[in-house]
Amino acid sequence: MKHPLPAEPRHIGVLRLSALGDVCNLVPTVRALQRQWPEARITWIIGKAEYSLLAGLTGVEFVVYDKAAGLAGMRELWRELAETRFDVLLHMQQALRASVLSLGLKADVRVGYDKARAKDAQHWFTQRHIAPHPRAHVLESFLDFARLLGVEDLSLDWQLPVPESAVAEAATLSGQAPYLLLSPCANPRLRNFRNWSAEGYAAVIEHAWSHHGLQALLTGGGSTAEREMGERIRRLCRPEAVVDAIGRSSLKGLLALIQGARAVVAPDSGPVHMANALGIPVVGLYATTNPDRAAPYQWRDYVVDRYPDAVRTYLHKEPEAIPWGQRVRHPDAMSLIHAEDVIAQLERLLAARQETETPDET
Structure with a gap:
């Protein structure tokens, strides 16, 4: 017998729980729930x-x-939620840590992924499962x-909240x-292999400066690898064309x-999905992850997609023959992306933005 879902x-x-790009992609679902049941907590x-x-997200x-707090944090x-009982708990993280965390929460019904999409045996921790949706975007x-x-x-x-203090910080x-x-850098975790080359970024920066008068603003976290990447890019560019702000901003x-920004260029990482959520044009650089699953959703047509080439080159298979969402964990995969590919997509993106901003004179 299926556990009933609440009608209201x-x-x-x-x-x-994570990650930055994924929580941005989840916000439209929260907004849809709010529209359907505006009185629901x-x-x-x-x-x-x-x-x-996401702090300050309305409703x-x-x-x-x-x-980092581990089991003690759980x-x-x-204890914080000991008196809370959910009518429905949407378990939207396919990770054992999240499933263990869910065990201490009270809910009338727990909804998780279908068996094909559930990882780390997540379906054992839930009572209802979403319908199968092969080859779905996140x-x-x-x-x-x-x-x-x-x-x-x-x-x-x-409707992501951007407070005035963040605007002042950015200025x-x-x-x-x-x-x-x-x-330029994705999360520096082990075997991520999503970063493109400093030389490639420098070529894009030179083009944006010489053809459009656009200065490049480099952003990222404060890790050693990110700071070193920023320094390599900066050394390859004329000083007036680039500002290195890596490690100097909060997330807000x-x-x-x-x-x-006029546009964003980045690999598969939080910023491409943040830009997508804000409606800012973005060129995503994809070779190690499948853009059909994880591209910036509203700007999928502007992705530089070398994932099929990477699958064939480093996994020695056709893309249709591997599991949906499989990554190409090879340090050379992103080298399949060429600067002229990125520049071409950037040109298309800037032209499309200019077209939407130019008043119709007819």
Whole structure:
């Protein structure tokens, strides 16, 4: 017997801890739930960094879990929610840590991924599962939770909060000149292999400066690898063409910097999805991850896609023959992306933006 789903949920729990790009892709599902049931409470259990990005999201109560706190942090969170019972808990993280965390939460029914998409045996921790959706984009997978609950209006809406303090922070880094934002490095975790070359970025920067008068603003975290990448790029460029702001902004400040950019260029990482959420044009650089699953959703037509080539070159298979979402974990995969490919997509993107901004004189 299936556990019944609430027809009019009064309190919806959302369990999604990470990562920055994924939580941006989840926001339209939250907005869809709010449109369907404007009186319902929504409590989102989220990671620490992810909360700093989404803090202030209207109509959402956040409960923060810091994964660095481990089991002790879970126990603290369980105590915080000891008197809380959700009508439905949307378990939207396919990770064992999140599933263990879910065990201490009270819910009438727990909804998770279908067996094909569930990882780390997540389906054993849930009672209802979303319908199969082969080859779905991450954003569509999140919307499948709303579909299961009977939500009718699935139109995309973000309304990410960018406070004035973040705008002021961004202004100290960007100045007044129009700029192209580049976030050259993805998360520096082990065997990520999503970073493109300093030489490639320098060629794009030179083109943007010489052809469009766009200064390049480099952003990213404060890790040694990111700072070294920024320094390599800067040394390859004329000084007036680039500003190195790597490690100098908060996440809210990064949102504001993206909001002020003419366009964004970055690999598969948080900033491409942040730009997507803000409606800012973005050229995503994809070779190690499948853009059909993880591209910036509204700008998929402008991705530089070398994933099929990487699959054939380094996995020695056809893309159709590998599991959906499989990554190409090879350090040379991103070298399949050439500067002229990125420049061509950037030109298309800037032309499309100019066209939308030019008043119709007819």
